[in-house]
Structures are given as C-alpha cells and as structure tokens.
Amino acid sequence: MKINIEFDESLTENEIIIRCASFNEEIHRLQTAISDVALFAKKLVCYQKETEYYIPFDDILFFETEAGHMNVHTKNQVYMIKRRLCELEETLPGAFMRVSKSTILNTNRIYSITKNLTAASVVEFAGTHKQVYVSRHYYKPLKFKLEEKRNAL
Numbered sequence: 001m002k003i004n005i006e007f008d009e010s011l012t013e014n015e016i017i018i019r020c021a022s023f024n025e026e027i028h029r030l031q032t033a034i035s036d037v038a039l040f041a042k043k044l045v046c047y048q049k050e051t052e053y054y055i056p057f058d059d060i061l062f063f064e065t066e067a068g069h070m071n072v073h074t075k076n077q078v079y080m081i082k083r084r085l086c087e088l089e090e091t092l093p094g095a096f097m098r099v100s101k102s103t104i105l106n107t108n109r110i111y112s113i114t115k116n117l118t119a120a121s122v123v124e125f126a127g128t129h130k131q132v133y134v135s136r137h138y139y140k141p142l143k144f145k146l147e148e149k150r151n152a153l
Helices: 025-041 085-091 136-152
Strands: 043-048 051-056 060-066 069-074 078-081 096-100 103-106 110-114 121-125 131-134
Touching (some): 096 131, 131 136
Antiparallel strands (some): 043 051, 096 103
C-alpha cells in the first residue's frame, strides 16, 4: 500500500481520498479507522445543571441510562446529555460499544474485565473507581472487538 500526502493551501477543509482497485476488508478497516480518528477529535455537548461542557470523546468512559436520564461518565465527572442510548449508538465512533441494555462503553478506556460465568462481567477503568457490567449477551462480542483491536496493532 502506498501513502501519499499532498499539500494544497487553497483547501478550506482537509480531504482524504482512498484509491483502491477493489473495496475489501483492509480498505474497510482503513476507512473506519480514519473516520474514528476524525470523530474522536470532535467533542460532545454535555450538561451539569445549566452549564454546558464540551467533552472530548476520548475522555468518555461510558454512557449509562439511569432513571430516564442519559449520563456521560468521565474519570472524575458525571454529565447529562439530551439524547437516547439508541440514537447515540448509531453516531458514536467505532471504539464505543453497547455492553448492556442501558450502557455503552469506550473500549479504548477498558483497564480490566472480570468474567462471571453465571451473571454479568465487570469492566473497570484505570485511575477511577467507576465500573460497568457487561451482560452475558454482549460479553463475546466485546471480547471479539478487543481481540480485533489487538490484532490490528
């Protein structure tokens, strides 16, 4: 694979073009990776009471619905957003994954997974007491996604 970078000072926005003989799995992974990098550079509008915050996606550990509200958890804070979990799931970068009926987590921020054969497994994040539960239904897809990421490196 060749990689070329061209500079054009007349551009008002950066543009990435992928030229390929055919669309295959490698090209699809490349497209997804580039899209994720672009999305991770953006920020999510979150709220605490009347204050609006702009949180980078990489700082987000997980999203969780609780008592009809959507909470956004970072290492030290909890914010609220005005969207539903299913809406978020469709628009989040590829590093985010639903792991239960009420939770989407950032797979880039996982520190450990404690497997439980009879109930939900526990995911922990580095540097914080926060943790989430992965339902049995989502455990295998999560492990598969983490394995894919490890193999891509």
